[in-house]
Amino acid sequence: MTASIATRLPAAALVIALGSAFAALPAAAQSADKEKCFGVAAAGKNDCAAGAGTTCAGTSKMDHQTNAWSYVPKGSCEKTVSKSSSTGYGQLVAFKAAAMKDDMMKK
Known part of the structure; x- marks a missing residue:
């Protein structure tokens, strides 16, 4: 079970990071x-x-x-x-x- 949690944490962090990056795109496109x-x-x-x-x-x-x-x-x-x-x-x-x-x- 510990290995499963260790695997999920980096994946969750990646999802959050990508979500934040894509959320900023409309603002950048809007200001262009x-x-x-x-x-x-x-x-x-x-x-x-x-x-x-x-x-x-x-x-x-x-x-x-x-x-x-x-x-x-x-x-x-x-x-x-x-x-x-x-x-x-x-x-x-x-x-x-x-x-x-x-x-x-x-x-």
Whole structure:
């Protein structure tokens, strides 16, 4: 019986290791055609974070939070509206919020 347990443990470890490796594949494939875009996520809808106030997915406290990012199709970030950005569009890196104009706050 001891030999049987000794045989099963390495096999189980191999199964766990392979399962973990395959579980990471969709995330890698997803990021190939997407890019991180800061300042575009709705409150609680971010994919992850870049600084204080957030930890990861779903933890942004406000719409267009400047240190929280979401995946968007590659090449579309700087065309996606962001009410907190000085350009009015998402950024490829975390940024400090621009002063919001009255007309932007109404949208």
